[in-house]
């Protein structure tokens with residue numbers, strides 16, 4: 001005999017909710033899924049009425065569901081937000097070109113303007129070209145550093161107040177585990193923050209902080225959302241892979257493990273430092289502006305400029321790990337070998353003067 005929904009007790013239960021194990025109907029699943037995200041947004045006061053918000057959209061399941069849910073909640077609860085899709089084209093043939101086609105369809109489906117910024121235009125290097133130089137092992141370092149800055153640069157060009165990403169509860173719990181396993185205490189203190197903001201950067205939030213990946217997949221499946229589901233062809237992040245497999249094992253034994261790990265991580269949380277703020281005890285500045293491109297940095301040069309310098313000088317390992325650090329110290333201060341990253345402070349000017357710096361479909 002069909003089981004009634006554990007929430008409404010009227011409709012037939014058609015799924016087992018991954019987060020709680022409850023047998024529920026589709027409509028109740030949509031309702032609890034969306035309401036939990038709404039509560040996360042409201043409890044953390046993520047947005048203010050009238051703000052322009054960029055949804056970092058890769059075309060994958062998380063950001064596609066984020067675009068759908070943000071549109072739905074903005075209408076339902078009248079948040080009064082002006083939404084945009086912001087995509088980064090890393091230049092990965094056979095992967096990102098296909099997923100960006102999905103985002104272009106999402107632009108039509110959700111009626112949200114899309115802007116695409118590319119590594120090639122911003123840095124003069126595509127990931128395909130970077131992988132040819134550095135190989136498969138360390139390319140994720142380049143991609144992660146370049147993407148972070150590309151999103152900020154795209155957001156400035158769009159003139160938005162806020163960026164949201166599709167990072168979900170599983171991603172955050174994995175990161176907590178990885179930081180514990182590496183003994184990386186400072187990252188452990190930061191990785192569970194729902195929002196990150198300094199005076200110099202646009203606030204960035206994770207509305208899916210408490211949303212399980214399995215529920216995102218289920219939501220996308222039942223709602224028949226249009227998303228791209230292939231893994232990156234250059235993603236050999238083995239360490240995260242182990243953390244992920246471990247977390248999945250824990251989840252299968254006790255589904256609350258994901259939230260429990262996040263809550264444990266939250267107890268290490270500390271406030272984000274402001275630009276130029278001194279470390280406790282009067283040490284070196286924690287965050288400052290990159291001497292070369294003006295982006296936030298913890299040393300004289302931001303990480304992207306260091307990596308880019310290595311690439312441009314034919315020394316791609318210059319910015320990576322201990323080996324690169326030793327080499328940089330031996331070589332002393334490098335001369336400016338031609339800045340490929342445009343200065344951050346010029347971006348707003350660029351936006352009005354040359355809006356075609358970025359590839360754009362409708363947003364300018």
Ligand SMILES: Nc1ncnc2c1ncn2[C@@H]1O[C@H](COP(=O)(O)OP(=O)(O)OP(=O)(O)O)[C@@H](O)[C@H]1O
Nearest residue numbers: 056057058060061062063064086087088165166167
């Ligand atoms: N190329 C990109 N352009 C814009 N945003 C991106 C891009 N890549 C990642 N992001 C943002 O960062 C989030 C986490 O990215 P990650 O690489 O972990 O992908 P994911 O977990 O597979 O997410 P998704 O399913 O949205 O691709 C994404 O949900 C998205 O908001």
